[in-house]
Amino acid sequence: MSLSDLRREYALAGLKESDLHPSPFKQFEKWFQQALVAGLSEPNAMTLATATPDGKPSARIVLLKGFDEWGFVFFTNYESRKGRELTENPHAALVFYWIELERQVCINGPVSRVQAEESESYFHSRPVGSQLGAWASRQSQVVSGRAVLEDRLEQLTQEFRNKPIPLPPYWGGFRIAPSALEFWQGRPNRLHDRLRYTLQTGNQWLIERLSP
Numbered sequence: 001m002s003l004s005d006l007r008r009e010y011a012l013a014g015l016k017e018s019d020l021h022p023s024p025f026k027q028f029e030k031w032f033q034q035a036l037v038a039g040l041s042e043p044n045a046m047t048l049a050t051a052t053p054d055g056k057p058s059a060r061i062v063l064l065k066g067f068d069e070w071g072f073v074f075f076t077n078y079e080s081r082k083g084r085e086l087t088e089n090p091h092a093a094l095v096f097y098w099i100e101l102e103r104q105v106c107i108n109g110p111v112s113r114v115q116a117e118e119s120e121s122y123f124h125s126r127p128v129g130s131q132l133g134a135w136a137s138r139q140s141q142v143v144s145g146r147a148v149l150e151d152r153l154e155q156l157t158q159e160f161r162n163k164p165i166p167l168p169p170y171w172g173g174f175r176i177a178p179s180a181l182e183f184w185q186g187r188p189n190r191l192h193d194r195l196r197y198t199l200q201t202g203n204q205w206l207i208e209r210l211s212p
Contacts, residue, residue, distance in 0.1 A: 010102045010186025015193035017207060024181040024197040024205055025069050028105060031183070032067075035098050047095040048074070050085040058085065064096075065122060071177040072107060073114060075122055079170045080139035086111050092176050102186035109178040119172030124164075131165040132156045182210070 021027040035043035044064040051057045058081060066073040072094060076083055086092060094107040123131060136152040143149060178199065185193040194210040 009188060011188050012102045013185060014187060015183060015185035015195060017195065017209065020195060020207060022205065024178065027183060028067065031103060031105065035101060038100060040098055040100055043098060048082060049093040050082050051089055052085055053089045071175040073173050073175050075119065075173045077139035077171050086174055094176060104184035106182040107176060107178050108180045109176050111174050111176050114173035114175050116172065120167045122173065123167045123171065132160065134168050134171050
């Protein structure tokens with residue numbers, strides 16, 4: 001089979017303007033809960049797209065760790081490629097793709113670091129191995145081999161044995177405050193439903209249907 005023959009027909013559901021909650025955050029919560037109920041694997045996995053100040057893009061999968069009316073939060077090494085790009089060009093895009101439900105959610109907006117207390121709280125909620133891994137890895141930097149990482153992890157394991165592990169100074173959260181959110185529902189004949197929320201003055205949201 002050639003790549004041109006790979007296709008899927010979407011027919012599970014539709015999305016009407018009358019279906020939407022006036023708040024995009026409430027609408028996202030509804031869809032996210034439905035993804036949880038459907039038993040999707042890692043429904044909080046999302047593509048994060050960033051760019052350098054001169055517009056060179058990069059993208060990767062990260063995990064959503066919180067959301068509310070203030071935005072969508074994930075955590076990372078601030079010295080990683082995405083961390084540097086978000087510091088130098090604090091705008092990003094997110095995409096959730098829930099293929100089993102034939103749905104996407106696309107989010108765009110400015111980015112800021114979360115408060116240190118929020119990063120500290122989440123860091124210490126992680127498994128000990130993940131906390132040690134944050135110290136062991138200089139994310140996105142070249143390393144001569146896996147043995148370097150494993151040796152570093154073993155050193156840290158001994159160093160912090162029976163001790164609290166502090167938050168690394170280069171590690172923490174980012175919050176994307178949406179200026180636009182699009183809810184996409186697959187439909188037959190590629191006439192998909194695309195409904196977009198755009199932030200207006202006074203924290204009001206304009207809802208518009210986009211042509212597929």
